[in-house]
Amino acid sequence: MGISICDVSKAFSSFPAVKNVELEIPTGDFVALLGPSGSGKTTLLRMIAGLESLDSGKILFNGLDYTNKTVKERKVGFVFQHYALFRHMTIFENVAFGLKVRPRRNRPSKREIKEKVHELLRLVQLEHLVDRYPSQLSGGQRQRIALARALAVEPEVLLLDEPFGALDAKVRQELRHWLREIHQKLNITTVFVTHDQEEALEMADTIVVMNKGMVEQIGSPEEVYHHPANAFVYSFLGRVNEITGKALSETTLRVTDLEKGTVGYIRPHEIVLKKTSEGLGMLVEVVHIHSVGSTVRMQLKRRDTDDLYEAELTIETYKELGAVSKGDLLHAEFNNIVVFENEPGTSHSLQEQTKFTAAFN
Amino acid sequence: MAAKQKSRRVLPGFGLSMGYTVVYLSLIILIPLAALLLKATTLNFGQTWNTVTEPRVVASYKLTLFTSLVAAIVNAVFGTLIAWVLVRYQFWGKRVIDALVDLPFALPTAVAGIALTTIYAPNGWIGQYFEAMGVKVAYTQYGIIIALTFIGLPFVVRSVQPVLQDLDQQYEEAASTLGAGSGQIFFKVIFPAIFPAVLTGFALAFARALGEYGSVVFISGNMPMKTEIVPLLIITKLEQYNYGGAAAIAVVMLGFSFILLFLINFWQWRTAKKHQVT
Numbered sequence: 001m002g003i004s005i006c007d008v009s010k011a012f013s014s015f016p017a018v019k020n021v022e023l024e025i026p027t028g029d030f031v032a033l034l035g036p037s038g039s040g041k042t043t044l045l046r047m048i049a050g051l052e053s054l055d056s057g058k059i060l061f062n063g064l065d066y067t068n069k070t071v072k073e074r075k076v077g078f079v080f081q082h083y084a085l086f087r088h089m090t091i092f093e094n095v096a097f098g099l100k101v102r103p104r105r106n107r108p109s110k111r112e113i114k115e116k117v118h119e120l121l122r123l124v125q126l127e128h129l130v131d132r133y134p135s136q137l138s139g140g141q142r143q144r145i146a147l148a149r150a151l152a153v154e155p156e157v158l159l160l161d162e163p164f165g166a167l168d169a170k171v172r173q174e175l176r177h178w179l180r181e182i183h184q185k186l187n188i189t190t191v192f193v194t195h196d197q198e199e200a201l202e203m204a205d206t207i208v209v210m211n212k213g214m215v216e217q218i219g220s221p222e223e224v225y226h227h228p229a230n231a232f233v234y235s236f237l238g239r240v241n242e243i244t245g246k247a248l249s250e251t252t253l254r255v256t257d258l259e260k261g262t263v264g265y266i267r268p269h270e271i272v273l274k275k276t277s278e279g280l281g282m283l284v285e286v287v288h289i290h291s292v293g294s295t296v297r298m299q300l301k302r303r304d305t306d307d308l309y310e311a312e313l314t315i316e317t318y319k320e321l322g323a324v325s326k327g328d329l330l331h332a333e334f335n336n337i338v339v340f341e342n343e344p345g346t347s348h349s350l351q352e353q354t355k356f357t358a359a360f361n
Numbered sequence: 362m363a364a365k366q367k368s369r370r371v372l373p374g375f376g377l378s379m380g381y382t383v384v385y386l387s388l389i390i391l392i393p394l395a396a397l398l399l400k401a402t403t404l405n406f407g408q409t410w411n412t413v414t415e416p417r418v419v420a421s422y423k424l425t426l427f428t429s430l431v432a433a434i435v436n437a438v439f440g441t442l443i444a445w446v447l448v449r450y451q452f453w454g455k456r457v458i459d460a461l462v463d464l465p466f467a468l469p470t471a472v473a474g475i476a477l478t479t480i481y482a483p484n485g486w487i488g489q490y491f492e493a494m495g496v497k498v499a500y501t502q503y504g505i506i507i508a509l510t511f512i513g514l515p516f517v518v519r520s521v522q523p524v525l526q527d528l529d530q531q532y533e534e535a536a537s538t539l540g541a542g543s544g545q546i547f548f549k550v551i552f553p554a555i556f557p558a559v560l561t562g563f564a565l566a567f568a569r570a571l572g573e574y575g576s577v578v579f580i581s582g583n584m585p586m587k588t589e590i591v592p593l594l595i596i597t598k599l600e601q602y603n604y605g606g607a608a609a610i611a612v613v614m615l616g617f618s619f620i621l622l623f624l625i626n627f628w629q630w631r632t633a634k635k636h637q638v639t
Contacts, residue, residue: 051534071537084535088553098539101549153540 008057032200035210077150098153268312281331400608429570432509440517470575500582517562
């Protein structure tokens with residue numbers, strides 16, 4: 001089922017949670033609503049489900065106006081961050097709930113319900129837990145049951161609110177793949193909310209980046225990562241170094257006229273480190289080295305101004321560079337600085353700004 | 362219990378607090394009850410049996426148990442409703458109503474009894490309308506039930522209220538996304554979650570009603586075989602200086618209460634256990 005969100009706004013008392021959001025979700029798409037907390041992503045998801053009312057705008061399902069339909073009428077599957085499994089029911093009863101509450105004439109027979117539940121439990125690979133209570137399950141298992149329960153009513157839209165937010169890293173990783181597989185198998189239009197950029201990049205077909213109740217960018221993972229629409233999207237999707245003030249014109253040729261407040265960005269893995277100077281490099285001191293699996297992160301301090309940067313190297317390039325230890329001096333090249341023009345909204349860079357101007361004036 | 366592997370607690374003092382608990386319970390509950398049992402043994406078996414199986418006494422057991430049970434059930438239903446309203450809705454005067462719930466505890470029971478009698482008497486404010494319909498409230502079993510409902514009201518409200526407060530709305534939301542209607546959500550999702558608390562409140566209200574004397578004697582009319590409750594018979598025996606007889610009846614009543622409360626608590630424990638293992 002395709003979903004159209006037309007100019008939707010919502011405020012909680014005086015706080016605007018969602019502002020004039022326009023979004024088109026085609027049938028079968030796998031969409032991530034990505035943003036920091038308080039960006040309105042969960043509110044938007046809950047509005048699609050009908051759990052939250054709209055102040056203005058419209059929500060269409062397959063072109064039909066669903067704005068005033070009740071939750072029950074929308075037939076959406078909803079998965080909560082904290083699972084919301086019914087504690088007094090066994091796993092079987094939980095999954096069967098959506099079928100058992102149907103009016104008598106649409107209700108499947110006991111045998112059909114049983115078959116359906118077992119089929120779903122097979123899908124989530126937890127058939128052996130059918131007689132347990134939710135409290136006897138681990139977090140990952142509970143979330144899988146919650147998904148099975150949502151799928152039992154055969155929804156045409158599946159909505160997930162930070163589905164893996166409460167789980168530990170390894171289980172989260174597993175469930176991401178698994179959810180992707182299920183989406184491929186069933187091909188239900190799926191929308192999930194996350195604040196984890198990695199999760200969004202890894203799972204979604206389309207990423208909707210939200211900030212302060214507004215949509216910043218909509219696009220495929222490649223688009224939003226490699227062609228971010230603005231500084232917010234760029235800095236939200238991955239680690240980033242900010243370069244402001246005079247340092248910016250010193251390190252890149254792309255910025256010729258330096259306006260106040262212009263910020264340059266570079267990802268840590270795009271900083272090239274060398275032991276000998278070849279032109280544009282600046283002298284930095286290694287403050288800290290930590291290796292994280294296959295990558296090595298280095299904290300660098302600019303020699304003359306004390307500005308801090310983070311560089312990320314693969315283990316291979318780190319070996320090529322040769323032995324580096326804390327306190328060593330290196331030459332850093334900033335080749336790929338990105339600058340966004342006319343961005344008064346990026347208030348998060350201002351703090352750094354004062355630090356730099358203090359250093360330079 | 363697990364003396365071998367002593368687990369470390371953040372707060373020490375098990376010995377002290379347990380010792381205090383035992384002494385306290387002994388002084389307040391166990392010793393007085395033991396004295397009661399001793400007093401009851403001053404009669405020989407035949408006398409005891411005759412006292413406790415006297416038709417008038419048996420009728421009072423039945424009446425007390427029946428009216429207490431009805432009052433506790435009424436409180437379970439309406440107490441849950443009041444708790445629901447107080448937790449789920451915001452309205453003007455909510456705090457006042459919240460405070461009113463505790464009033465039956467604060468009011469001397471005799472005052473409550475007299476007030477209720479005045480209102481429900483055949484010529485009272487409310488009693489006259491019942492009288493017109495041919496129903497007598499005061500001086501009948503109905504009157505006793507009303508008095509017992511009054512004094513037991515806070516128990517259910519106060520035990521259900523916090524549980525309902527803690528019940529996350531996400532369960533209701535989950536049920537509604539699965540297609541459940543409001544009735545189904547209440548009976549299949551909310552009620553099972555608050556049921557142990559309702560039972561606790563029910564047991565407390567029931568226990569309170571079994572022992573109630575002050576408010577009931579005014580409204581019941583105290584007609585032998587019809588509206589005499591057990592506590593009243595005990596007082597009557599005491600006034601006749603028949604301490605042994607009073608104690609015997611008290612012991613029987615104590616036995617009934619203990620068994621019933623034990624059963625309710627067992628039931629409550631089982632329901633609660635079912636979905637709160639972690």
